[in-house]
Amino acid sequence: QVQLQRWGAGLLKPSETLSLTCAVYGGSLSGFYWNWIRQSPGKGLEWIGEINHSGRTNYNPSLKSRVTISMDTSKNQFSLKLTSVTAADTAQYYCARDRPNCTGGWCCSWFDPWGLGTLVTVSS
């Protein structure tokens, strides 16, 4: 069973860069999309972006100017960098696997598994 384990700094100052890494255990990066999702305290889920097995990335337009998602296939892991953080970036950050596909005119896309959340706090 695939498991995702994430790590990274949990406390940042405004203007610093958030860096998180998610390692994939029990499966390959190949054939899937690897995502970062966050949830501010008391709020809903917000998609940050993704990288697929070919290295193609898609980002939430509201965060695109500050986000970079990369992958290291040799280590079976993928990473998130978010620059110039502010208090508004304080959130639980999750990594998750997706495999969007389309058949017979219908498409589907789902996140499973999810890594445990990492609380990142931005405070001066």
Next chain:
Amino acid sequence: SSELTQDPAVSVALGQTVRITCQGDSLRSYYASWYQQKPGQAPVLVIYGKNNRPSGIPDRFSGSNSRNTASLTIAGAQAEDEADYYCNSRDTSGDLVVFGGGTKLTVL
């Protein structure tokens, strides 16, 4: 369009059936996926595709799609089903992921 709309809160009596809905243009061509999130925990996938349940999800959970609306139905809601539920799909381009705002389910 890249928005999914959910009712903020829904309640159901113990043992009764409840339906949680999600509306958006992308749902005319995308099946919604549904996630259950309990306080302090990561979301858990409960329904994906046309109407599929991951291993370990009780069969009282089911999903359906009609036009631009997806529904998650819990038949015979249990106390442990009290949680936040989120729907998800991609936008019509397929390049952007979208989440609904979430529905807080209270089991009375």
